Amino acid sequence: MRVCLRCAAEIRAENWHCEACGHAPALIDGFPAFAPQLAVDNDGYDDRYFEELFQLESGNYWFRARNALLLWALQRYFPAARDYLEIGCGTGYVLAGVAAGRLDLRLHASEISSRGLPFAASRVPQATLLQMDARAIPFSAHFDIIGMFDVLEHIEDDRGVLAQAFRALRPGGGLIVTVPQHRFLWSRYDEHAHHVRRYGGAEIAEKITGAGFKIMMSTSFVSLLLPLMLLSRRARPAPVKDYDVLAELRVGALTNGLLAAVLACERMLIRCGMRFPAGGSRLLIAQRSA
Numbered sequence: 093m094r095v096c097l098r099c100a101a102e103i104r105a106e107n108w109h110c111e112a113c114g115h116a117p118a119l120i121d122g123f124p125a126f127a128p129q130l131a132v133d134n135d136g137y138d139d140r141y142f143e144e145l146f147q148l149e150s151g152n153y154w155f156r157a158r159n160a161l162l163l164w165a166l167q168r169y170f171p172a173a174r175d176y177l178e179i180g181c182g183t184g185y186v187l188a189g190v191a192a193g194r195l196d197l198r199l200h201a202s203e204i205s206s207r208g209l210p211f212a213a214s215r216v217p218q219a220t221l222l223q224m225d226a227r228a229i230p231f232s233a234h235f236d237i238i239g240m241f242d243v244l245e246h247i248e249d250d251r252g253v254l255a256q257a258f259r260a261l262r263p264g265g266g267l268i269v270t271v272p273q274h275r276f277l278w279s280r281y282d283e284h285a286h287h288v289r290r291y292g293g294a295e296i297a298e299k300i301t302g303a304g305f306k307i308m309m310s311t312s313f314v315s316l317l318l319p320l321m322l323l324s325r326r327a328r329p330a331p332v333k334d335y336d337v338l339a340e341l342r343v344g345a346l347t348n349g350l351l352a353a354v355l356a357c358e359r360m361l362i363r364c365g366m367r368f369p370a371g372g373s374r375l376l377i378a379q380r381s382a
């Protein structure tokens with residue numbers, strides 16, 4: 093059910109108006125805004141990147157590979173799910189992939205920065221989009237799946253967000269999370285991308301189980317490119333001023349194709365049951381117990 097963030101009563105009205113206390117969320121560009129004070133100014137992400145990301149994502153090996161992996165995981169672990177929420181949808185590239193691959197899902201997506209939502213709406217007009225702080229989610233036992241794809245590393249209170257996701261899921265519902273991995277990969281890139289941390293594999297697993305979930309699957313990915321990532325992050329003579337976090341993603345067509353092929357190979361191994369101990373990112377699938 094949908095719940096009022098002010099008084100915790102159930103919301104029945106389509107427009108989120110609370111009958112119990114009279115509260116109604118603000119509207120920003122037509123989207124219900126549950127944390128309007130953070131919609132433009134928040135320290136979790138630099139929304140100047142949205143415009144270029146929107147152009148770049150659909151052709152880039154990394155975003156394409158992550159989408160393919162996530163779609164496989166959704167189908168493999170949650171074939172019967174109906175209600176889906178993506179937290180931190182950015183410009184909606186993953187959401188568009190899910191919309192195309194899973195016509196059976198009713199799609200919700202949220203973003204703290206209201207500037208991402210019009211991009212997401214243009215890609216997936218049928219999705220219900222919300223401006224929201226993941227530390228205060230206005231749903232209880234509502235969703236069959238919640239996805240957070242490279243979102244938790246931007247948030248200081250990641251445990252609080254996982255607890256909120258637990259509450260918003262129905263008993264038996266599933267959580268899909270990707271995070272950047274390995275403290276030894278920490279570089280200026282992470283600082284400029286507004287990352288609070290890169291995760292250790294045990295750390296993210298402990299935080300997810302600590303919120304009450306049972307882990308169904310965990311693997312590193314971008315594993316075969318780990319040596320390249322190390323070289324790129326260590327060797328890049330990064331200027332402190334005008335640092336460009338998207339530079340690593342702007343690769344030529346040949347390199348893009350090669351890296352895509354390596355990640356396709358890796359994905360095939362994961363589908364066959366291989367689990368990688370190390371890699372640039374980690375994928376975890378967990379379930380809210382009944």
Ligand SMILES: [Zn+2]
Binds near residue numbers: 099100101110
């Ligand atoms: Zn209320």
